[in-house]
Structures are given as C-alpha cells and as structure tokens.
Amino acid sequence: MDDLYDEAARERLVPEPPKRVDAPIRTAFERDRARVVHAAASRRLAAKTQVVGPQSDDFVRNRLTHSLEVAQVARDLSRALGSQPDIAETAALAHDLGHPPFGHNGERVLAEVGEACGGFEGNAQTLRLLTRLEAKTDGAGLNLTRATLDACTKYPWPRTDAHSVKFGVYADDRPVFDWMRTGAPGERQCLEAQVMDLADDVAYSVHDVEDGVVADRVDLTSFDTAAVWQTVRDWYLPHAGDDALDATLADLRAVGSWPATPYDGSRRSLAALKNLTSDLIGRFCGAVQHATLAAADGPLVRHAADLVVPQRTRLEIAVLKGIAAHYVMRTDDRVALMERQRELLAELVAELLERGPDALDRPFADDWGAAADDAGRLRVVLDQVASLTDQSAVARHAALTGRA
Template sequence: MPTTPSPTPPATCTYGIAPLAPYASDPRQSRGRRIPEPVPPTRTDFQRDRDRIVHSSAFRRLVYKTQVFLNHEGDMFRTRLTHSLEVAQVARSIARPLGLNEDLVETISLAHDLGHTPFGHAGQDALNECMKAFGGFEHNLQSLRVVDLLEQRYAAFDGLNLSFESREGILKHCSAANARRIEAQDPNGIAARFLNGQSPSLEAQLCNLADSIAYNCHDVDDGVRSGLLTVEQLQASTLFREHHQALVRQHPGLRDDPQRWLYETIRHMLSVQIYDVIEHSRALLAQHQPASADAARTLPPLIRFSDTAQQQARELKSLLYRELYRHDKVVRTTTLAQQVIRELFHAYLEQPERMKPSYARRVRPGSNPTETARTVADFIAGMTDRYALREHEKLTGYRIMKTT
C-alpha cells in the first residue's frame, strides 16, 4: 500500500468502456428469470433489473433508513440509500478495468440493502431476536423476499422477477437452514452454492467487497462529522494515518481547514483500496484463468484485497467498532431503537389487524403462527425510521425519541 498522498492507478488499468472478459456475467447467457419474459428491445436483462430496483418502493424508502446515525439526527449523515449509491460507484470503478459486467454490479449494489430494517444493524438484531422462535431474521434473505415477493407492482407476478444473477448477488449471506429450505423450493437455484461450497459470480464477489470499502470510508466521515470520532483516534488506523499524515505534510496551508484534510484522506483511502483490489484480483484471474462465469463459480473467491490491504481494512473496521459503533451516545440511541422494534413486533403479533391493510389481509383466522410472525417482520422491516417511530407512538401512546 503506498504511503504517498497521491495514489496512482495500476499501470495496466484501462479507461473507457471495456469489453466483457470471458469470465464476466453475460446477460445473453443469463440463467433467466423465474417467470420467463421476452428480452427488452433496448436493454439487457441486467439493465432491466437495475431499472426495476430503482423504481421500487423499497428502494425509495432507503432514503429514510439508518446507516449508523438515525435518520433524524442530521441531514448530512449517510442513509441506506446514499450508502447503496456509494457502493455502486466503488463497484463500477473496479468492474470496468477487470472486464466485469458494470450493469450487474450496479444492480446488486443498489439492491443489496433493500431488506434492511429501520435503525440499521440495531433494528436487524432486535427483529432477529423477536423472530428467533419463528426462523429468525436475516437482512440478506429479506432483501431477496423484497424482490421475489413483497414488491407488488406487476400484474403477472409478485416481486420484481429479477434474473438469476441479480438474485444470486443479493443473497450474499445465508444460513445453512435457510439455504436448504430455498434449495428445496428451487433446486439448483441461488442457494445451491451455500450447500455446495461454491462461489457466487465475480460481480457478486465485487459488490461484497465494495460494500466493505464504502462502509469503512463513509463511516470515518460521518463519525468525525458527528463529533463522536476524532482525527486523533483515527491515527490508530494504519490506512488512515499514512494518508492523513502525508496530506498534512503536503498541504500545510490547510491547517485552518482540517475538514479538507479529512475529505482528502478519505478520498485517497478509497482510491488506494480500489487500486489494490484491481491489481490483486487481476493477478488472481490471470493465475486461475476462468474460461467463463460458471467456471469462476467453481474457484475460490478471486475478487479480493491483497493481504496487506485486507489487514488494514480489518484494523480500521475494528477501530470503528471500538470508538464509534459502541460509543455511549450511539448505544443509547440504538437501545431505544431496539425497544421500538420489539414493542412494534409484539403489538402487531397480538393485533395484526393494526398493521397496514395490505399486510393485515395476509393474516387470516387460524393462520399459522410462523406465517403471522413473518408477515409482521415483513411489515416492520419495510418501515423507515420515522414511520416506525410514528407507528410506535400511535400504538403505545408515548414518544420514545424526537423526530423531525
């Protein structure tokens, strides 16, 4: 990893529109949709998938869902929507020089958090706890439920009827129990790889890594902006320290504008990680030479950091957990948010008719308790932060935290 403040692209990096490599996902060779549809005349299947996601209700709701800081705590903090856009930007920056399918990586990036609950990971943990007796809650599996079932926009099918490759990338994690259940319903489908020990497409691998890169860098920005994280604390991160100190030396005139030092540091951190992934992945692809997208699935993950970059990313993530995510102020707020999720869940479980009508109709007299609980989880997971708080106040009669 370079220590200069001006990371340079790999010498072999190409710019402009690159042709697809043999190992890239080719929409003309897609494994198709669950319900066959004619190929659109002016778009590929992956472009159509992306467009369906952008026009979905779940995608629009991401603008009011927490990333780290609750949505009402400040207008400048990241939300699930801005995070998804940043993941897409990072993923496309890496996909092009590697010859991967940019449309597919954008599709997966924009859809990967569609199933996330309000209040970020705190909300997810609380809902998983509530659903423990009913099969649990996994936000990646919920994202799949959104695109396969919960979006109600088309006359011919529930969900968005996305292509196999897009759905495969959305389901980036899955428990063995859920994988077996999905496989029983859809043999040799998107869950088979979890049971067979195979890798997803290279585009899906890239999106998983881009998610981590974007997460670390924008949480540094939001953490400092919030006042809960200091530049001095960040010096414990090798990745941050090397670039920040070099920039301070190069631009001493910015001493009265430390925010610009911070922005420049984050920009360089992003660039150097992107270039590392390009170079290291290119070397692995040259070594293994997968002849097709399916051949790449039989190999270990090939879109990866170098060992040094991986260690530095983990070091930064550990620092963020220690100094930001577990900060007393964040914990106090997320504890209240978890209380909102738990009280909503139990209230709707006891009185499902109080849910939105489209969800309440799914609960009929004598319904299976697990199906009822899953419907409640679907309703809560689809809420925005502010909607959840309003519903909680309406159900309980008291306001647990302020909203804007």
C-alpha cells in the same frame, strides 16, 4: 462483456413477453438495475439508519446514500475486472434493502423475536423483497435475472447450525433460492457478489470514519489505539495482534492525504477529508484489482473466478472500521439509544401480532390472511416491521401503544 453471460444467467423466474418495438433498447441487466432503482424499498432507504441516525445531520449518510456510494465503487471495480458492471451495481443498490429500522440493531431484535418462524436476517430479507414482496411481477417480486439475484446474495446458504446468524434465505423462500443457485458450486459467492461485498466494506469503512470526523466524534490525528485495537478484535478480526495493527496504522498514516491537523469544519478541512476518502477507496480497490487480475486464469464472471483481497487491504479496512465502531457505535449515548430502539421494535412486533390484520398495511394484511399458521403470521409481521423506516417505526409504535 455481455457475451460472457449465457442464457441461464439472463433467465427470469417468470418469462416475460418481448418489449414494445418503440421501447428503449436495454440489456436484461440494465432492466434489472432500473427495477431496483424504482423499487419502493429503495426509496425507504433514505430514512433508515446508517451509523448516525438519518435525521441527526444533513451531512451524514443514510442507507440510500451509502448504497449509491457502494454502487459506484462496485461498478468501477467490476468494469476494471472485465465483468458486467450493471450486475455488480444492481447488487450494490440492493444490498441493504432488507435492513429493518435502526439497521443492525433492529436486525438483532427481529432475529430474536422471530425465532419461532426461522429468525430474521437482513440479507435473507433482501432476497424476499426482490423475489416476493416488491410489486412488479405477480409471484416473483421484481423478477430479476438469475445472475443479478445471485449477485445480490451475500450469504448463499440457508439457516443451519453452521450458519445460525448470517444466512441468505428463509425456509419458505427456498424454491426461488434453489432456482437462482442452479449450477452454482456449493456455498460459493459469485464473483459479482464478492465485488458487491468488498465495495460495501470499502465504502462504509471509509465513509463511516468521514461521518465520525464531521460529527466531531473521531480525530484522525490522535486516538486511543489500544482501545480501538480491542474493538477491531471484538468486532472484526479476533486474532489481529497489536504489532500488525500498529504497522497497518503506520501505512495508512503514510497516505499523503492523511490529516496532520484536527478537522475544524472549514471548507479547506472538508476538502482535505474528501481527498482522503477518495485516496483510500482508490488504494483499496487498486490493490484488489491488481491481485485479482494477477491470479485470474479465466474470465472474471459469475462462478469462473474469485476476488482476491490482499491481507494488508483487509487489515487497513478493519482498522478504519474499528475507529468508527469505537468512537461512534460504542459510545455511551449510542448504546443507550440502541437499547431504546430495541425495546421499541420488540413492543411493536408484539402489538402487531396481538392486533392482527387491522394494524397492518394492506399487502401485509392480505399475507396474514393467506398464512397457514402462527409461524406464517409472525413472518408477515416481521415483513411489515422490516418495511418501515426509522421514523415510521417510531410513529407506528406511538399510534399502537399511545406512548411517545
């Protein structure tokens, strides 16, 4: 399948000399994967929030374990479709690298306080990490191939009036973005990015429910469908009707491993829950694989084809996401915690802006010195804060403000 990817797909922003003759023989895309695996930003994902905080329980997922699971789903689906699985897997491993402390909650804060420098978006931050902030090749970050960078770009467009919330590149990263998108048709995701995007949806729809069940927040045998359906509409599918959602839930409950009794913490119950997650992932990916192959009229690589996700699959994923959102993210204790997290990050940004380079880690202090104006210095502070884990953000805030 590598022969389906041309020299432009393998090109790196900064040309690299040939590897030593005694070095292991690897493809360009295998090298990309290794660079992301060994990146410092990848290690930090272990201490960043998924849904339940990473320190709250040994079982629940953090951003790193979630990324590994997304990578497995993406690799398997990519291989089944005949595209390059190393590209899809690398994109999945990288997809959350730009998330700041406290996940999407922290992302919203940084977007607000960063308005003067063009805002903040986790996916745009991922591109910035891969092409600038991670230390591998001077001036080019990890210096990944064009095809891999493109696959890592969930939102292949800049911030505009039409794309004010979700976007994939900041203004000062446009040169590398434009190089990466050479030959791409408009704002269309490449096929490998579509695989990564779906794998992310599949993994967190299933695994967030699993974590909610184990945390005793979700009971799959009995829940308030009216309230969950409203959450589905509020967060995911605004126009989904009750009848369609009721029918979708009936289809999910017909899956043989859907529980008939509440989770009780026993090994048998945990094994049954694991079987359910496996069955659901197979159900979703199988439906997409069959629909995509049936619609394909050419190679399933880059911009030559699109992933086809059946409407039934979209609804089933949305129902699971709605269950987790209603019983985990919308609970009173979670809402109160998220408010405290937002206050902490806003105060941390303000303190770092006030204190300047003396309060920044060395790489960001150097960036501060090179910044041309206040907007550039604000971007540096956002880079610093986004690099922190949940716990290190709390510790940095306490050190700077004197408040626990």
